[in-house]
Amino acid sequence: MQKSVIYITRKIPRTLVEPYEDTYEFRMWDKADEPVPRDVLVTEAKNADGLLCLLSEKIDADFLDQVPNLKIVANMAVGFDNIDVNEAKKRGIVVTNTPDVLxxxxxxxxxxxxxxxxxxxxxxxxxxxxxxxxxxxxxxxxxxxxxxxxxxxxxxxxxxxxxxxxxxxxxxxxxxxxxxxxxxxxxxxxxxxxxxxxxxxxxxxxxxxxxxxxxxxxxxxxxxxxxxxxxxxxxxxxxxxxxxxxxxxxxxxxxxxxxxxxxxxxxxxxxxxxxxxxxxxxxxLPHIGSASTATREDMISLCFKNIAAVLTGDEPLTPVN
The missing domain is CATH 3.40.50.720 (NAD(P)-binding Rossmann-like Domain)
Structure with a gap:
């Protein structure tokens, strides 16, 4: 059985991915401190079932039109003004965020x-x-x-x-x-x-x-x-x-x-x-409100839990739409 594909828009520690590697295929932008270029993001997301992204990624109607397989966008933030939530909803794409943990x-x-x-x-x-x-x-x-x-x-x-x-x-x-x-x-x-x-x-x-x-x-x-x-x-x-x-x-x-x-x-x-x-x-300060190691790990973990829930047909933990 072919694994669902999850694309991550920043490089994160492999230890956070390992618990899910038997179930999903992960692809990842290889730079931790630089945003993924728009063209690379679109190319990778075209074949992805789940997307783990940051506030720097603009998830608008134009982007969503090009990613027919996408089922969930897990935003690693409480805010989600980088995402056109209504456009995602029209396409049946779940959007989640990371409240509480930060x-x-x-x-x-x-x-x-x-x-x-x-x-x-x-x-x-x-x-x-x-x-x-x-x-x-x-x-x-x-x-x-x-x-x-x-x-x-x-x-x-x-x-x-x-x-x-x-x-x-x-x-x-x-x-x-x-x-x-x-x-x-x-x-x-x-x-x-x-x-x-x-x-x-x-x-x-x-x-x-x-x-x-x-x-x-x-x-x-x-x-x-x-x-x-x-x-x-x-x-x-x-x-x-x-x-x-x-x-x-x-x-x-x-x-x-x-x-x-x-x-x-x-x-x-x-x-x-x-x-x-x-x-x-x-x-x-350079937008570091949630920047403690433990909290950032918790945020990523919550993103994965949301993605796993949606891709297995369950309800996400922290849905926006």
Whole structure:
């Protein structure tokens, strides 16, 4: 009996593939850190039954028209804005993502980004590397306190709640905005629901954890940054598309807000000459929210479980459509 073919768009450790090798034939892009070229992806996917891909792969109608055998697209991410889910559904192709397994790790990174930005950690490290530390003064590299401040979380999903738990450990007041209220979070985390504008006006830290949708696209725009306190710090660990980047750059340059910590950008990857990289009050990371070894292995494992379920006629564990 011929094995079903699974194509993986990045090189991953063989140990993660081995449990499934007796059942499936695996093909894999041979570079771990470079995206598979579009033409190679199409050629390989034409003969594949399952596809394990990353956010960098655009799975649109044109692509789906060329892959008649494909039964499942397993996206190694919580978000799936790289996939035209409706077009996949029309063709009977299942789309899955990887929620839950990366919640705590992404919350860790989000809070680390908040702390690094508030306390100017990267600036301070560069200060020594550039051999500038030849004196001490009372306000040298003085940053913002975190304890007992107000955090405003936009997008109170799993990761938002995990960030709120960390904030409570710092004695922070937790405010949130979400499409729907979360009574359990309000009770368990002593979180207060606010309208979006009110959250912007009152929070010391505005943290974006909202998924990218038509409604949330560039929700953080010029008007949003103008509503924030001048002392506010903006953190984005969701999707770059929820921010009007030009407006953010202007807000940072004009000191309309104090600082920003960013793990995601409008167009990724960004280069060293990106305007945000030239600002001392911006901490920029290369989209590493879930980047711990254990979590990335768990994400890949969940992708395989979803693929195996669909290819054997069972229901996937984490379907999007």
């Amino acid at each position: 919640t705590e790790t992404t919350a860790d990174l989000t809070f680390a980004l908040l702390m690094a930005t508030a306390r100017r950690i990267t600036e301070a490290s560069d200060y020594i590397k550039q051999d500038q530390w030849n004196h001490w003064s009372p306000f040298m590299l003085a940053g913002s306190d975190i304890h007992h401040k107000t955090i405003g979380i936009v997008g109170m999903g799993r990761i938002g709640e995990a960030v709120a738990r960390r904030a409570k450990g710092f004695g922070m007041k937790v405010k949130y905005y979400n499409r729907s209220r979360k009574p359990n979070a309000e009770q368990e985390l002593d979180a207060t629901y606010l309208a979006f504008d009110e959250l912007l006006e009152t929070a010391d830290f505005v943290v974006s954890l909202v998924p990218l949708t038509a409604e949330s696209k560039q929700i953080f725009n010029k008007e949003a940054f103008e509503k924030m306190k001048r002392s506010a710090i903006f953190i984005n660990a969701s999707r770059g598309g929820v921010v009007d980047e030009a407006a953010l750059i202007q807000a940072l340059e004009n000191k309309e807000i104090t600082a920003a910590g960013l793990d995601v950008f409008e167009k990724e990857p960004i280069s060293a000459d990106h305007p945000l990289m030239k600002l001392e009050n911006a901490v920029c």
